[in-house]
Amino acid sequence: MVEPTAVSLQLQIIGVVQTLGLIGIAPLITGIMRKVKARTQKRIGASIIQPYYDLAKLLKKDEVVSDQSSWIFRSAPWIMLISTITAALFVPSFLPFSPFNAAGDILVVIGLFALVRFFTMLAGIDVASAFGGLGASREMMISAIVEPALFLTIFVVSLSLGGTNLTSIASSAANQFASGVIIMPSMIFAVIAFFVIMLAETGRIPFDNPATHLELTMVHEAMVLEYSGKSLAMVQFSQSIKQVILLSLFVNFFVPVGMLTPAIGLSAASTASTALSFLAKAMLVSALVAFAETRVAKWRLFRIPDLLAVAIASSMMGVVFFYFWR
Amino acid sequence: MILLQIDLLTISAAALLIATFAVVVRRGFLDWLSGYRYQALVLAGVTAVIGYITGTWEIYVAAILTLAIKAVIIPKVLLRVTKGLSGQLSDFNPYVSVRSSIIISAILVILAYALVQEMFANSRLDSVARAYLPVALSLFFIGLFVMVSRRIALNQIIGLLIIENGLFLFTVSLTHGLPLLIEVGIFADILAGIIISGILLSRISQTFDSLDVGKIEQLRDD
Amino acid sequence: MVAEVPVLAGIAASSPAGLLIITILLTPAAGGILVFLSRNKRAAELVTLVSATLVLIQAMALVAAVLAEKQISAFGQLFYLDSFGALVLLPIAGIGFVSALYSINYMGKQYDRNMVDAKQLQRYYQAINIFLLTMLLVPLSNNLGIMWVAIEATTLVSVLLIMLYTKESAIEASWKYLIIATVGLSFALFGVVFFYYANSTVQATNTQSAMNWTDLVAHAKILDPNIVKVAFVFVLIGLGTKAGLAPMHSWLPDAHSEAPTPVSALLSGVLLNCATYGILRYHIVAIGSLGQSFSSMLLVVLGIVSVGIAAASIYFQKDMKRMLAYSSVEHMGIISIAMGFGGFLAIYGALLHIINHSIAKPLMFFASGTASQRYGTKAMANIRGIIQTMPVLGVLLLIGAFAIAGMPPFNIFVSEFLILSSGFASGQYLAISIVIGLLILVFAGFMRHIVRMVFGSPVESLKMSYSEGGSLMEASRLEKNQSYKLAIIPMLILAAFVVILGFYIPQQLHTLAVNVSEIFGQTSSSGIGQNHGGVT
């Protein structure tokens, strides 16, 4: 176990670069998802780099803030962006490790996401409109119930792959894959649970519809309804970063295909191959998510707990399986 | 001579019991009083007899005191008190009917005899004690029963007095009299008690204008 | 007729301490006579106060003497005072004094509101003196017969005191008290005679001494156990009636609540102790002849019943003084339970408890008496916000209440703590858990009533109590001209003791208690946890 201060500068730079890469592709992933969605709905849809244009545009625009809002509303986007990017620093994405692993584990990442959620909801309430409260109250319920599912999944993962340290999880996943284990029985359930959670956390159908502004359906959008200009850009950007982080977690935990194991060692070639495989997998999974979205309808708010219950149950199964088949 | 003693003992014992039953059976205050007075007389006699048998002078004194206080003074006091009383002095509907009262009293007598057997199983008693102890106990019990089962305050005082008599008989027959000092003290207490209760009776009849203790139940928790 | 000859003999025979015994008995008697002669209110008050003070002083002297030489006696063996007697004597004198002090203000006010006329007032002070005398006689007499006579006498005198008021309720209460107590005591006399018989059979010599407690204890081993058993049962029931043990307690709430408050204080604080003292004397004998188990069992059973019934009645009580009366039943129950548990801690605790209760209960009675004079009612529902109308009294009431309910840092907590510990030590887990449960109920009941009386806003309750054309203005005017300063003083004295004894036990008291536990056959080292209690 290393103290982060002891990590060599070179490694740190690599880590930062990886993170920059990750947040760099975040809008791209969003774009891909939209495209896939459009295609499956027999639309042409915008180009996959449209999100970049949007951000650039928004950054240039003036913004309007509510006269009721306080500094909470103004500072919220910053906090969202900072927290998500910081979280991204701990996540092994292109590489099977992050040099800052000792400083922050998966619990820290979740904690940072919670921070984001906290301020999103406050911002929603702060503007004194009915929409904000509406979004906040729904988000409250969903996030509260997502929490146990998420933690139990982590429970399974950390049991199966050792600890909560993201790097060690990723590398031991890679090792296991290399040693011929496609997937452990306990992990099967974890996959299901994690997929559901990912949908919930990124506010996809059936939990939430990112593409709507209809008060019946919207959750996340309702909270950030008042944002405009630069702030809106930050909110959206942090949203897509969060999404890509979850994607890369999913990929590195459950689909450690073509990931370099510590046995192989860090060479230019191996690094490149891992990075590329990651990119491919990420795009694939995002496409999958988008495709899944078109197959289901948005669920009624009070049926969502049932879905989450499924997640909890399956990860519970995961725990039991782990203990039995150890 | 011994025979005579025995006879005296048995007869007087019977007399005492009869007197007691009289109180149980009758309903009017005067009847009770006469029953009690009669009982007191017998008691005095009995005491004297015991004194004669055991030959201790203190018991004679006790006998005289009994005669004076129980047979004379107390009835007088009660009569004087009742002169001024309003409200009926007779008990026409006691909590326990006369018929069953008699039966219960009989049972109590038997109980008393049994209890005496039980208590003094392993201690030698002289003939006097053996004769009077059961009677004393039954007086005690019957007195208590009268107090429990009757509604008229006067009747309860009579019951109390019967208990006292039982006590006295008990003392005399078992221990041939307590030390005189104490005997006197006890008599004084009884007398004072009766006087005070007399005052109370008159107050009761003034305030509640009835002697029915069934009516005196303001002080309760509910 | 008993009068002079033995007195002279006794004086001739007895030590200076013995002489003190005579004088302490003569003082209140003289006081009574003087009051009888005196024709005005002030004089009566003064005489009573003086005699009470004298009694207190002499009592202290006696206690000192007892501390010096373990026991004193006069009239040969007729009068006898050992540590146990001293422990009971002390509260009698002390509470006698404070209630004499309190009477001046309280009865004075009753007089002003012409609830009592001059004649009654005179009778009151007279009776108080005699009452004191009879109670003093109980712990001083060695002869069980005399003790019985004294106890019976206390009944008669206290009945007179309760009869002072001519209200219906007072008459009813005194009637019930008289009848029940007398019946009970006749039971007790049965027991006494039994003991006397048992003792006189084992020794043919002078029957005079066969009634002496010392003599009885001496022969305890050889008494006929069969008879002792029955005798103890009769004594327990008989004196238990007087000591307010359930289910013979039924007269107590009536009598204690209907008596004039100073008398209630004496009845609850001291008279009950006298009866309990009597029981315990016989308990010692019974232990001697039958061993611990028998009498202890009976005591525990009666005690638990008492606490239970008291708990129930306190919880739903409407009348303040009745509640206090029931709490006396509860505490007597606790004492007898403790005595039943046995063991050094138990005895020590029980003795402390006797003292503590007889300090705290009068405090409560005085406070409640003054409060109900102020609010013109005894119904707790109509008394609110004492802390605002009479702040000092409110605080005193709270101190008293929390003491009675067994909260630290007040005195009763100490003794209850010891008693509960001894209960655990004695291994009677069922009994102790029942007791703890009941104590919680009592506590709940007390808090329920007291807190609501002391706090809350007084306005409407005062309106209620002065409803007949009276307004709050009038109420406050009434408050002004009826100062209760003089009434506060005795309460302050008592409260001071309540707090002090909550923190520390005087050495003398400790010595007395230890001696008594030796009388009970418990040496301080035999008690569990004595040697290794402290930290070294």
Added chain:
Amino acid sequence: MILAADYSILFQTIILVFSSGLANSLIFGRSTVARIASFAPAIAGSLLLVIFAVLVSISGSKVQISDPFVATIPALAINLYVDGMAAFFMLILGLVTFAVSIYSIGYSQQYSGKNSTRSFGFLFNLFVLSMLLVIASNSIYSFLIFWELMSLASFFLVIYDHQKELNIKSGLTYIVMTHIGTAFILASFLVFYIQTSSFSFDSFREQAPSIPQYVRDISFVLAFIGFGAKSGLVPLHIWLPQAHPSAPSNISSLMSAVMIKVAIYGLVRTTLDFGAPMTPDSAWWGVLLASGGAVSCIIGVLYAAIEKDIKKALAYSSIENAGIILLGLGMSVLFQSYSLLGLAALALLASMFHSLNHALFKSLLFMGAGAVVFRTHTKKMDQLGGLIKYMPWTALLFLIGALSISGLPPFNGFVSEWLVLQTLLSSYQLPNLALQVTISVVSVVFALTMGLALATFIRIFGITFLARPRSEAAHQAKEAPKSMIVGMSITASICVAFGIFPFIATSLVSASFGFDKQQHFLSLQTLSPFAVLGVPTSSGALTSSSMSAGTVALMMGCVGAFCAGLLFVASGRKTARKVYSTWDCGFGQLNERMQYTASSLSQPLRVVFKILYKPHNEAEVSYFTDSNRYLKKSAKVETHTRDVFNEGFYQPVVKATTLVLDTVRKMQTGKINAYLLYIMIALVAMLVLAEVTR
């Protein structure tokens, strides 16, 4: 290096200082001077106390004062003894009291003239002093006397505002419940007394291992109930949400932050010190504690999430946090009884660290709520709102408290909850399958709790401080007085400090509880801000799971700077910011009645957990004409929830008891004949008993 003797002198000085506070408050009348005079000693004393506690726990020395006023019999000896364990809780007491007493100077001015400030200062000092002495006491008698004193002082403070009938009611519930608890505590101590035949805790400590297991089991269960009742363990929590809100807010913060911890201290003392759970036989203690804790967590937070009264909500969240602490303690006992010492230490660290944190942020939150009530005179959240504009400092400080208690980085709550989670994750090292599964269920409950806690505090902060003010009172609110702000900012800053540099707290804990004597499992000794919290395996070696709050904070800072710079570059020209009214869908002016209220915000939760809340709405609609039901004149909806514990458990019990009592007391019929009959019956019964026992 200071000698132990000096410590005991220091300790006595502290006691004296607090006592002088008692005296002062009685001496000075009702004035500003009096307020300062009665709280200044508390401030000084608590500062000294903090120093004392830190010194003792670091130096690992033990302070002992045995039997200062010589007791007549050993049973009544008053013994004081301060070791690391006690010192740690004294630290909590000191920190909180310091802040709260400063706060109180300002807060208590509202009572001057109205109620007696004299008694207020007196009770305040008495309360603190008694808590201090409870922690220090070392014998049954002294523990009980100070424990009851603490209850008494707090009781009077709860009903301090005694004009309100409601306060008196809740005060009564409190005092009775706490008395019941005390009975159990007494019993659990006396069980030890029977075994050791001694009243002193020392001999409990020494002889504990030699005491048979079943005895320790009994004692533990009794202690668990007794102290549980005081620490708001469900279902014995019923008094807590009534009493804490009724008390003045500074007292609420003391009660929630410290008094609960005193109960926890009692439990730690009895369980770890006297109980000596060294064998698997006592594993079930751990399970009991952990599951009890879990239940408290979830129930507490569920009620907190829907509560409309701000102080009540905080009280419920205290129940939740007490649950978390118990959970950690239970895990520690569990690990210890399987002699997984490293993990046991980790769990205890988690539990104790959370105690410290909860003390800090809960006192902060209650003080904040107090400031709000101080200015707006209402505790109903539905009448508050928008206060962030009128009371900016209070809002900021309250926000810090909310962030900490929700367990968000980079605040202290996050660190301790991280530790708890790691403890739960390490449960796979337990040798027993049943235990493993149980703990995983417990951890699900815990996770749900965390989620709900987040929601709860978003709601509390959002509704109270954000959006439009919902009442005139909220409009008129001004910033709280200086002293109150200062008091709050003290705890707030400590919250942040512990969040960024947890090594301060963790090393304090490990010093107090003597972890360094066990094998090293955390890099506690490296006192660098970037020190890493690690997790030991059963062998005590470290796993790779680790976290460094300091580093995270640093990185967030860097990222923030980076983003700022980036955005500055990206958006070339300075973009303008226009302030305009909130978007109203073109319907015209929005007003405060159109925003979400506290009740509506938690409506989804109410629906999801309706089993527990049993919510029911009362709607009343009036129409312009009875014939036409389409034109509503007015519509009003009230939502009510029920407390299942009160209705399902307490009310029936109380009903039954009172029924029995009522029947018993009826035997006082007033009929003299009946009374005489009782005597007769008693006689017969006794005679029969005599016969039977022959």
